[in-house]
Amino acid sequence: MTAQRASGHGINLDPWLSHYADRANGLSASEVRALFAVASRPEVVSLAGGMPFVRALPDELVKGALDRVMRDQGPTALQYGSGQGVPALREQILEIMALEGISGSVDDVVVTTGSQQALDLVTKLFINPGDVILAEAPSYVGAIGVFRSYQADIQHVEMDQYGLVPEALRQAIAYLRGQGKNIKFLYTIPNFHNPGGVTLSAERRPEILQICRENQILVLEDNPYGLLSFDEPVPPALRSMDEEGVIYLGSFSKTFAPGFRVGWALAPHAIREKLVLAAEAAILCPSSFSQLAISEYLNEADWMGQIESFRGVYRERRDTMIASLEEHLPELTWNVPNGGFYVWVGLPADLDSKAMLPRAVTELVAYTPGTAFFADGTGRQNLRLSFCYPTPENIQLGIRRLATVINGERDLLATFAGTGPLTPSTAGDNVIAPPPDMN
C-alpha cells in the first residue's frame, strides 16, 4: 500500500461534508433498516419487520380494481391530480374512519404517500429545531426517524398495559415546561401499539385529550392497525372526541396493501390548508393511479370481509407466537396484543437485545432490539417480535431458534460471569409493565 493510499484510509472522503444542513446530522441508519437486509435472506426467520401478509389478499380483487381503473378512468389515473388527493377516495376514507366513530369533512382529508409522509409533513409544519415531541415509551421507529430528521427533541412518556399513563403525561409536561421547553405535539398510537402491542383504554382517552387541551398540545393520533382487532373493536378514536385538537393519521398499508403507498391525514380545518401546501411542495400530488386503484377496490370488493380475513390470519399467528413463547421461553415477559402485528418482550435483567442480535442472526432468527424504539438509547432489555408476516410454522421455528439464542446467552453468562440463575426483569422507567396475568 502506498503512502498516498494509506493517507486516505479512514478519512471521510465526502467533498460535500461541509455543505450539509444541520438537520442532516439527525439522519442515521436505524436498527430496523440494517435488519431489512438481514431479514431478506431466505434462510432467516424474520420476526423483525412489519410487513403485512399481502398473500392473504386475493390477486383477483386487485386485478379487478386495476382493470376497472384502466377501463373507466385511464387518462385520469395516468395524469397529475390534486395535491390533496382524489375526491372520491377522500369520501371513502371518511366512511372508513366512521367505523371508529370519526365524523369529518372531505375537505379536511389529505391523501399522502403512506401515512409516513403525513408524519413527515406534520413534523415539517410544526417542528423548529429543539421543539419537543412527546411519544410513548417505546414508540414507532419510523416516527422517531422522521422527528429526528427535523431536529425534534423526542421525550418519551410511560406506557402500561392500558396505554399511555395520564399521570406520567401530566408530569412530563410540567417537568419539560419547567425547563423552558416548547412542547409542540403528542405523538400516540392508541390501538395495538407499535411496538408495545397495547391499546389505550376507553377510560383514559378523554383524560389524555383533556390534558393536551389544557396544555395547548396538539395530538397526532397514528392509527394504522385500529381495524385489525382480534376480539372486540377498539374504543372510539381520539379524533372522534376532539375535532380541533387532533390530527388523525390512517393508512391502507395494513388493511389493503402497502405497495401502493397510500395513507392519509384528517386535520383540523385550520391546519389542513398548510398541510396541503406542504404536500404539494414535497411531491406535487400523490399517485393518481394508486388512489384510483384503491378507490375501485373499495367500490367493488368486499373490503370489510377482506379485513375480517386479515384478522383471522393475524389472530392465528398471534396465538401461535404466544403459545411458542409459553412453551420455549417462559422466563421472559410479554403482553398479549388484542390486534395489530407485534409482541413486546422483556428479557431477563442480564441480557441485552442489541448485543444479542448478531448471535440471533447466526442462529437464523431476526427480531428488532428495543433500542430501535427509543430516542434515548434505552430499550436493551426489550425486543419486538412481529407475527404479521411469517407463517405459523415459521413463527414456531423462529421462537425455538430464539430460545436457543437466549439459552446460549444464559449459559455463557453463567459460565464466564459466575452469575446465578437469571430472573425476569422488573419493568424499568422506559418499558411497559406487563400485567401480572399476561406472561
Place this chain on the structure above:
Amino acid sequence: MTAQRASGHGINLDPWLSHYADRANGLSASEVRALFAVASRPEVVSLAGGMPFVRALPDELVKGALDRVMRDQGPTALQYGSGQGVPALREQILEIMALEGISGSVDDVVVTTGSQQALDLVTKLFINPGDVILAEAPSYVGAIGVFRSYQADIQHVEMDQYGLVPEALRQAIAYLRGQGKNIKFLYTIPNFHNPGGVTLSAERRPEILQICRENQILVLEDNPYGLLSFDEPVPPALRSMDEEGVIYLGSFSKTFAPGFRVGWALAPHAIREKLVLAAEAAILCPSSFSQLAISEYLNEADWMGQIESFRGVYRERRDTMIASLEEHLPELTWNVPNGGFYVWVGLPADLDSKAMLPRAVTELVAYTPGTAFFADGTGRQNLRLSFCYPTPENIQLGIRRLATVINGERDLLATFAGTGPLTPSTAGDNVIAPPPDMN
C-alpha cells in the same frame, strides 16, 4: 350581523397559529395552484398547466405492464420495498440516462415519488435557513416552492437564448460571497427549460461546471424534458461531465406518465446514502407497484418508439402555437423551443401578466403569469404558455382569445392612460433576452 360575529370577521381563527415552525411561513399558495382550479373548468382553454398529453400513450401498453406485474410479481408489487427503489428499475434508469451520455452505478440511483420528491430531499439535506440556492431567472415554480419551504434564499441568475449565462453566474457568486452568503447549490434545468424553453448550449456546459467546481457549489441538474427534443438531441448532460459535483434528477412523468409518481436522483456516492436515509424518513419506500409497472413497461414496450410518438405530438403543438402567435400576436416576443412543453412570452412594456389574468379567464383562456417563476416578485412582463396538453385546435383558439385579451388591454390603456402605441419590451435584468430572429 351581531357584534360578536363582526368581531370574528377577519381574525385568524387557527388555534394552532403559535405552534407552526418558522418554515411554515414559506408555504403559500402559488399562482399555478390557483390556476389549476380555474383551468379545470371545461370551457377554459388552459395554456397554463404542465400536464403531459397522456392520451398519446396507448392504453394497451399500460394494461399489458399492469397484467404482467400482477401475474409475475404480485406479492412483491403489493409489499413494502427498499427505500432506495427496486434494483431492476434502477438498472433500467441507468440505460435511460446513458442516452444523454451518463454512466453511473445502480448503487447511486435513488427512486423517488416523482422528481419533485428528489428536489424536496436534496433541499432538506443541504439547506439551513438563509442558505443560498442559485437558480435561473426564471425557474421552475415547483422548485421555488420547495426551496422556500426550507427557508432558502433563492437568487436568480440571468439566462439568455443559450441558457444560463456563465459570466452572470460568476458575478452572482462573487457578489453573494461578498455579502457573506453561504451558497449551497445551483439549481438548473439545462434542457427545454421550464418556463424559459431554452437549452443550455454545449459550449457553456463545461464552463458552468468549472465555475461551480472552483467555487465548491454543488449542481442540481433537473432534466425531465431532455428526451423530448423536436429536432436534434440535447447536448450531453452536465452529470456526464462531472460525477462528483452533480446531482442529476430524472422523471418518468413526461416520457411515460405522471400518474405513477416515479422519478429519480443520481447522486455522487458520498451523498447517496444520506439521500436514501432522508427518503426513508419521508416515505419509508417508493411505491413498489408503480416501480414494477414502469419496469415492466420498459421491459416489454417499445418505449423509445413511444417517446418518438410523444415528440411528434408536442412538435406539432409547438408549431401550432408559434404560428398562432405570429398570426395573432406579432407585437409580443417569444422564443421557439426545440423540445419540452413551454413558450416564454414577453409582453409589451405597459402590460402586466398577473393583473391581466382575471380578464383572460373571463375570456376563457388561462396562462401562467411570469411572477410564478421568480422568487422576488418580478416577471410581470412575461407569461408562460404550455403547448403540451391542449389539442392544436384548442391552442389556436386559446391564442385567439389571448389576442382578444391583450388587444382589449391595449385599447383600455390607450383610452384611459392616453399612452401611444405599445412597443415590445426590451429584456429586463430578470428576463430571457430573445434572439433577434426568434419573434
